[in-house]
Amino acid sequence: MPHVRTGAERLATDPALAGGHRLGLITNPTGVLPDLTPTPDALQAAGLGLTALFGPEHGLRGSVQAAGGEGDSVDEKTGLPVYDTYGLSGEALDKVVAASGVDTLVFDIADVGTRFYTYVWTMYDLLESAARLGLRFVVLDRPNPLGGTVTEGPPLDPAFASFVGRFPLPVRHGRTAGELARLFGFDVDLSVVEMEGWRRDMTYAETGLPWVMPSVNMPTPDTALVYPGTGLFEGTNFSEGRGTTRPFELIGAPYADAGFAPALAALGLPGVRFRETWFTPTFHKHAGTPVRGVQLHVHDRAAFRPVLTGLSMLYVARTLYPDDLRWWGPDLFMDHLWGSGTLTATLEAGGDPRELCPPPGRPEGRLLYGGADRTDE
Numbered sequence: 001m002p003h004v005r006t007g008a009e010r011l012a013t014d015p016a017l018a019g020g021h022r023l024g025l026i027t028n029p030t031g032v033l034p035d036l037t038p039t040p041d042a043l044q045a046a047g048l049g050l051t052a053l054f055g056p057e058h059g060l061r062g063s064v065q066a067a068g069g070e071g072d073s074v075d076e077k078t079g080l081p082v083y084d085t086y087g088l089s090g091e092a093l094d095k096v097v098a099a100s101g102v103d104t105l106v107f108d109i110a111d112v113g114t115r116f117y118t119y120v121w122t123m124y125d126l127l128e129s130a131a132r133l134g135l136r137f138v139v140l141d142r143p144n145p146l147g148g149t150v151t152e153g154p155p156l157d158p159a160f161a162s163f164v165g166r167f168p169l170p171v172r173h174g175r176t177a178g179e180l181a182r183l184f185g186f187d188v189d190l191s192v193v194e195m196e197g198w199r200r201d202m203t204y205a206e207t208g209l210p211w212v213m214p215s216v217n218m219p220t221p222d223t224a225l226v227y228p229g230t231g232l233f234e235g236t237n238f239s240e241g242r243g244t245t246r247p248f249e250l251i252g253a254p255y256a257d258a259g260f261a262p263a264l265a266a267l268g269l270p271g272v273r274f275r276e277t278w279f280t281p282t283f284h285k286h287a288g289t290p291v292r293g294v295q296l297h298v299h300d301r302a303a304f305r306p307v308l309t310g311l312s313m314l315y316v317a318r319t320l321y322p323d324d325l326r327w328w329g330p331d332l333f334m335d336h337l338w339g340s341g342t343l344t345a346t347l348e349a350g351g352d353p354r355e356l357c358p359p360p361g362r363p364e365g366r367l368l369y370g371g372a373d374r375t376d377e
Contacts, residue, residue: 003208007140007178007193008108009033012042017193018138020104024052024097026085026126028119029062030110030142030212039108039140040078052100053082056109056122058215060084065216065283066242089125089163097129104136105129107177110214112224113146115156115171116164116231116337119214120180124166127181131188139192141178141368143207145224148174148200148369151361152228152307156339164336171307171339172228174200174363182366192368200370203301217247226296229310232343235334237326238317239291243281250279251313252293254286255324261294263316271304273297285328305360311343311353318347 011017012033023043025031031039043050053060059070060082069086083096097105105126109119123139130137153171161167167184169175175183178192204211204221213219218227223246230248233240241250252260261276274294281287298304318325327334327344335341346353 002197003034004143004198004202005196006033006142006209007195008039008042008142010196011048011140011193012039012046015043015046015048017191018048018104018106019191020136020138021049022051022101022103023049024054024100024102024105025050026054026056026105026107026109026122028056028058028060028109028214030214031108032210032212034209036210036212038077040075040080044078050078050080052102053078053080054085054100054105054126055082057086057118059086062213062215085122085126089128093125094129094132097126097135098133102135104138106138106140107181108140108142109177110142110212111144111177112214112218112227113144113172113174114224114228114231115153115169115173115339117214117227118163120177121163121166123177123181124184127184127186127188127190131186136189136191137181139178139181139190141176141192141195143195143198143202143204143209144174144176145204145221146172146174146228147202148176148363148367150174151363152305153357154339154342160335160339160341162336165339170361176368179363179366179368182368194368198369217242219245219247222298223248225298225301225304226306226309229306229308230296230313232310232314232334232337235328235332235337236314236317237285237324237328239279239281239285239293241279241281242284243287244279246295249296250277250293251296252277252279252291253317253321253324254289254291255321256292256317257320259320260292260316263320264294264313267312267316269305269309269312271298271300271302272309273299308354308357311357314343314347315353
């Protein structure tokens with residue numbers, strides 16, 4: 001199968017696409033070429049002047065669970081210093097970037113197409129640093145595994161900006177990292193090494209590229225597909241399946257009963273079926289406790305609406321278990337995931353949160369791949 005040529009593959013064969021003399025690469029295990037050569041190794045072999053590596057949440061090696069980084073270190077293979085960016089922004093991040101001595105930051109991390117996934121916000125914060133420090137910024141573009149034809153959910157309310165959302169994107173944003181970098185609009189010398197052969201309607205399988213887990217709880221493209229909806233359960237005391245082999249596809253709680261799966265099935269949601277199941281998480285919420293719930297089975301990817309599905313599941317959970325369902329995490333984390341306080345307020349008032357979800361839209365503006373809105377710069 002012909003494969004999409006990523007920005008990283010193009011740069012490895014044409015080093016002039018990056019410019020700069022002292023490059024700092026922001027990457028993790030997803031930064032690979034189609035033959036699985038890590039991007040740092042490929043760029044070094046191509047003679048680019050890599051002088052530093054920067055790791056996002058979960059770390060350069062991807063070994064850490066959510067809400068953590070691996071710390072600063074020296075990369076064993078390349079011999080380059082590794083700077084941990086997790087938890088840093090503003091002046092603290094500027095100091096780290098300035099100390100690295102780079103003149104160009106290069107971003108090569110796979111996103112999963114959901115606003116509350118943190119890698120694009122690492123890119124956002126480093127774009128901001130690059131603008132303040134007068135550095136160049138290069139994005140090595142990669143596919144959005146959810147495609148690029150559909151958006152879902154309302155945009156972020158800026159009053160709820162956080163590291164799970166810093167810009168008013170919908171929950172399912174429908175853009176690539178390169179498109180987002182341009183959309184953010186920082187006053188920075190920005191280049192995007194575009195993909196070749198990617199279409200907005202492609203499934204990930206159609207790209208011909210290997211799937212490398214973007215993070216420890218994102219094992220498959222199926223996980224990424226349901227994540228814009230079931231990821232909202234991270235803001236509740238329901239298990240979102242962490243500590244199992246199917247995170248975000250398994251959803252349940254110790255207090256859920258035999259009525260949960262039939263109530264979801266009765267909604268007739270497009271493209272998805274629900275199978276009752278039991279599971280025992282090995283860590284995180286309800287670790288070691290048998291949990292009753294459902295597994296989502298998506299049978300029609302084109303019809304499936306993950307955000308609508310997640311809202312519907314929350315509505316059923318709140319309706320069936322009003323005395324047991326609780327919000328989870330610091331600072332009412334659900335509000336940051338959803339991007340406003342409307343979801344928790346609606347559920348607490350006994351309302352139907354599906355009314356908060358506008359009809360699916362399409363990404364607009366500075367699109368790099370197809371569509372009437374394409375702009376060449």
